[in-house]
Amino acid sequence: MKRIETSYGVLEGATDLVYYKNGNLRSCKLEKYNAITTSIGFLVPQYGDMDTRTKLREAISFYDTGELKSIYLKEPVIVNTTVGTLKGEFITFYKQGTIHRLFPLYGQVSGYWSEEEEYQLAEKATFKIGELQVSNKMNSYCFYPSGHLKSLNLWSKEVVIVQLHKKNIAIRLGIAFYENGNIKSLEPYVPTKIKTPIGDIMAYSNEPIGIHGDTNSLILDEDGRIKGITTVSTAIRMNNDQGEEQVIAPHLVRSQLDIERWVISPITISFLENQVIIVDEHTTYRFNKDDFKWSTTQIGFEEIGHECGNCQGCKNCS
Known part of the structure; x- marks a missing residue:
């Protein structure tokens, strides 16, 4: 065990020390009680004996220039944020000292x-951001350097109802926001029909990024218009003036985790001024919107050619 000097005070009982190449402390565990002064008040990092739910990781970490990067707390603390008081057990920071993730x-x-x-230990957080009222158990929050909420990540059992274009949509896993509080992206709970510049598309991802909620299947611009959408059950059809037709649709691929299983490879459509960009598993297609007559067709697993085989977390069949 060592006694370490930092910009936030002395750390007593430091073990498992890791350093940057410049000699500054990168991270450590702690065997003794320490209370450090931070931009959000006094915090006590994890120390001593661990219980069955304690993660085996460093108690505290720093940037290579010495600023606090993360802290794993002995006990959760109440933190003041732009959306009210929130509880935090693990907190990461920007270099400037504001909270990055909580x-x-x-x-x-x-x-x-x-x-x-773990879910049973979670408590509901109730707050309002923009026009959205939230009262759910949260897995994590992400903030902009300014302190405004950037995204929230829900527990898998939690659902938030969001009104979009006068329609209520059930949302799972994640919601991202612009700094003014307007919604930036959403993750639909079930395949949900959305009107887009090229027709109705079922928004849904069978493999959403549910770690932080920053990136989701349905993307909006700051005025609420559809900017991007991911689908596992809509085919896009394009016809030009010469009578030529092209169809781009989700399809089944072998799972990278289990070659005996098939999973749907979704397609993602983005709308940029007069351009439509479609991305499938291997290719990015760029089209001038006005050069084609567009239509969409909703398809099921049997039309894709095989049962999905990847039911966990998927609501497409129910």
């Missing part, structure tokens, strides 16, 4: 501590 709980899911047990 995790209300940060337990280690394992054979000794289940996700359900």
Whole structure:
């Protein structure tokens, strides 16, 4: 164990020290009580004996220039944010000292501590951002350097109802925001029909990025117009003036984790001024919107050619 001097005070009982090439401390664990002064007040990092839900990771980490980067707390604390007071057990920071990400709980899911047990510990957070009222159990929050909420990540059992274009949409996993509070992107709970500049498309991803909620299947511009959409069940058809037709649709591929299973490879469509950009598994297609007559067709797994085989977390069949 060592006694380490930092910009935030002395760390007593430091172990498992990791340093940057410039000699500055990168991270460490702690065996003794320490209270450090931060931009959000006094914080006590993890120390001493671990219990069954404690993650085996550093208690505190720093940027290579010495600023606090993350802290895993001995006990959750209440933090003042732009959307109200929130609880945090693990917090990451920008170099300037403002909160980057905040995790209300940060337990280690394992054979000794289940996700359900962690979920039961979670508490509902109630706040309003823009026109959206939220009252749910949150997995994590992300903030802009300014302090405004950038995104929130929901527990898998949680659903938020969002009104979009006068239609209520059930949202799972993640919602991202612009700095003014307007919604930037959403992750639909089930395949949801959305009107787009080229027709109705079912917004949904079978493999959403549910870690932080920053990137989702349905993307909006700052005025609420559809900017991008991911689908696993809509085919896009284009016809030009010469009578030529092209169809781009989701299709099945072998799972990278299990070659005996098939998974749907979605397509993503983006709308940029007069351009339509479609991305499938291997190719990016760029079209001038006015050069084609567009139509969309909703398809099911049987039309793709095989059962999905990837039911976990997917609502497409139900």
